[in-house]
Amino acid sequence: MTATTETERAPSSSGGRFGELSRWWNARSRPQQWGLLVPVAAIIYLLPVLNPPIITTEPATSFPIALFNAAVFALIAIGLNVVIGQAGLLDLGYVGFFAIGAYSAAVLSSPDSELGVRFPWLVIVPIAMVITMISGVILGTPTLRLRGDYLAIVTLGFGEIVRLLADNIDPLRGNRGFQDIARPGGTYPDGSPIFTQNDAQGFYWLAVTIVIIVLFLMGNLERSRVGRAWIAVREDEDAAELTGVPTYKFKIWAFAIGAAVGGLSGTLFAAQVGFVNNQRFDVTTSILYLAAVVLGGQGNKVGVVVGAFLVSYIPDRFQFEPEYRFLVFGLALIILMIFRPQGILGMRQHLLTYGRQAYQKLFGAGTGVAPTSLTPSSRPAGEPAEAVPDDRSGSRPQGGGE
């Protein structure tokens, strides 16, 4: 075995081009990864300034605004990914949390609000996140005893209830909405404000920064007992419970965290637009969020950011009629489900804080480290495998399995 270890531990060549990419990425050391990430982040930050031709959405839509919308969409997708991608709970009413976040910002800062307070944006954000988090727990406590389709139906109802409340409760002002919602302060060195309604550049930078921070925190969760509990629930809830996972508790956490991120994106949106009314929060919006998560790759936080960017950016770039938006993404999803059911970047996430070190200790540092097997094995589970020894070196066609 000693002679062949090198080839045996070479990662299986499955997962296509993106699998290849992810394997290459995983083989890099931490400093190498950072060395690549920093310039990428710099380019992302500079996009509205560079305003590159072909990529830009102008003249039809302001490019910074299109980018800001994409960043908010990415934030929403990250939150929804916790619920759907990681914990496997089909939530079709996620727009409800986005709406609660936006309305919290409106009620706490607009002069139209009957509350009569005008909190600054930075104060609003934590309050709105707590409110949405509580609403997530309130929704989750009775409904998370349900599974699968039943949960989907109840959450669908929740999204509609939030919208109808905005329609019908008088202080929430229905169609008239709230004007002049607080936006973050701060000025450029020359004294002009960073965050204005016309210039979304500052808002874009803020949103990207928030996305990066949230990605970082979600990564911490993923590589912990919490992330593992979510994946275990998604894979086999009963087996998880019988391995000592308090499944109910962690499902509630998934709902609460997803809701808080949804609320955060709502406050960002409300601040930039400066106006909130009851339009924009319908079921189809929820479905669009879901499409972003599925398109990008459920369970992969970077994947869903890519998915969200595409779902938000493509209509702005190519100027679809709103109706065609759904046609295009519907078709895209069908095609994707046929050729790449795991989504664009549908590779598994690592669930151990010290996994890299552990695998290196086991296999030796030079082997490129092996968290391999990104796609289901072609061999059905349960079939005794006689030809195991070179199983890992051979090509393992993707698909099949689950």
Place this chain on the structure above:
Amino acid sequence: MTEGLLEAVEQMDAAERAEHEAAVAEKVAPDREIAVSAGETLLAVDGLTVRFGGLTALDDVSFDVKRGEILGLIGPNGAGKTTCFNIVTGVYRPTEGDIRLEGQSLARMKRYKIIQAGVARTFQNIRLFGAMTALENVVVGTDARHRTSVPGALLRLPRHRREEREAVDKAMALLEFVGIADRAADKATSLPYGDQRRLEIARALATEPKLLCLDEPAAGFSAIEKDALSELILKIRDDGYTVVLVEHDMRVVLGVTDRLVVLDFGRKIADGEPDAVRRDPAVVSAYLGTAVDE
């Protein structure tokens, strides 16, 4: 190129390897306080009755599991063996009777609390977390003993980091202990069948059970694999665990168990040393049928 642990083990001579294995077994051994001492009753099943509608799956079954033994729970198909496991691990609730671990009743306890209290099990039909690597599967088991929750993990507080480090260490040792360390980085579903069974055992052991319930671990195994499994079960017991084994294969059962409890149609028909039970007329007739005399 740094040498990995597997290669290092490969190159050890016999003495070094024995020492290494002892170290692994030491790390795997349970280090929890168990209230009862060896040979005393760890789990007491007392007058257990389970009815599903009109069907009585278990009828007034009582037996004890002593700390440190391997108890075989056998009987023909449908005798109620798996139901018994399901009651002990809280999947079903008893209609009557009680089960006590170290005197503490499990009958009304939540399922994950039962696991945390010290009962672990494997499944007749393998139920691993398919999207996780073998190592991650085992770490989920160790999580049963962890206290980190969302705030600790979000901010990577010291306790979280300590738990993570210890968990990976322990999980690695467990994979080595059951003999599949070279599969640590592979996805659970890509493991061969036999290794999946071993992985389930490793995951169950990771919860540091006081009592390990194995539900037909030899199902679908070849004769050679069965012998290897028997060896593993004995090794687990020798490492300080108590085992209840449901198994059909008599070679495995008679090879490892210290005591047998025989169920038939939900009733206990025999309880004792394997050799005595094997000759018990009630057991023989349950397995082979009785002569019809007019």
